[in-house]
Amino acid sequence: MHAAVSGWTESAGLLTEPRMAALGLKHGFTTRRSGNMKSPERRAAAAASLGMSEPLTLKQVHGTAILDAAPENAGKEGDGWLLSTPGPAAAVYAADCVPLFLWSDDGRAAGVFHAGWRGTAKGMAAAAVAAFRDRLGIPASRLSAAVGPHAGPCCYKVGAELEKEFPASSFVRRDGALYLDLAASTRRQLVEAGLSEENAAVAAPCTISNPEDYFSFRRDKQDARLLALLSLGS
Ligand SMILES: [Zn+2]
Structure with a gap:
């Protein structure tokens, strides 16, 4: 099945981003059809179908720490990975939080980051841009x-x-209630950090309103996870 979803393409239960694919960046985001990514077997299977080794993961703590994708950093506390040399694949979990990918125009550096409302409020997108610069x-x-x-x-x-x-x-206000737009907040941080409007134009489907496609922590009240994977190859 091939269906475009807000710039993403789905194939065999995995989403890929055409601009990243065009640069040869191995990456993907899982859907419900890939299963719960808390399972090591499911994780390995998703990575294998994207042509990657099993990805490094983090103890995600809703902060803004960004680690280099090196084996010795596996399992440490943090919410983002920076990749600049061929090496192990890296991944962050999500299920309502924002999985953010950033990459350089030559495809030789890239990162994958996790930010829910706490991470977004703390400025994860801005911290990610700063990591590439610094x-x-x-x-x-x-x-x-x-x-x-x-x-x-x-x-x-x-x-x-x-x-x-x-x-x-x-925020969006509707019927006297307040709704948070995490993508809008991420876009604003990226543009303030120096990305062009065009390159920061992030958008994606909603995990809560698409139960057949995605796990949602808020909707499902359980902790099945989706996974955002990235690799520069090895
Ligand atoms: Zn929704």
Whole structure:
């Protein structure tokens, strides 16, 4: 099956992003059809079907720590991976949170990051752009971004206590309720960090309103996970 979803293409239960694919960047985002990525077997199978080795994962803590994709960093606390040399594949879990991919225009550096409302409020997208600049000398003007499926403003109702965490442009108000638009907040951070509007134009389907396609922590009240995978090859 091939179906375009907000810039993503689905094949055999895995989503890939055409701009990343065109640069030869191995990557993907799983769907419900790939199963719960907490399972090591499912994880290995998803990686294998994307032509990758089994990916390194992190103890995700809703922060902004970004680690280099080296074997010794596997399982450490953090919410993002930076890849700049051929080596192991790396991945972050999501199920409503934003899986963010960033890559350089020559496809020689890329990263994958996880941010729910806490990570987004702490500035994960901005921290990711800064990591490319500070660690790899790659300016924001050479970066492009994509986000995978996450809780969208159609469903992601939040309490008024979050209003102080984000600018007003991150919210949608409907019927007296407040909905958080994580993609809008991510786009704003990316543009403020120096990406062009075009390269920061991230959008993706909603995990909550597409139960046949995605797990959702909020909807399902259980912790089945989707996975965003990335590799520069080995
Ligand atoms: Zn929705």
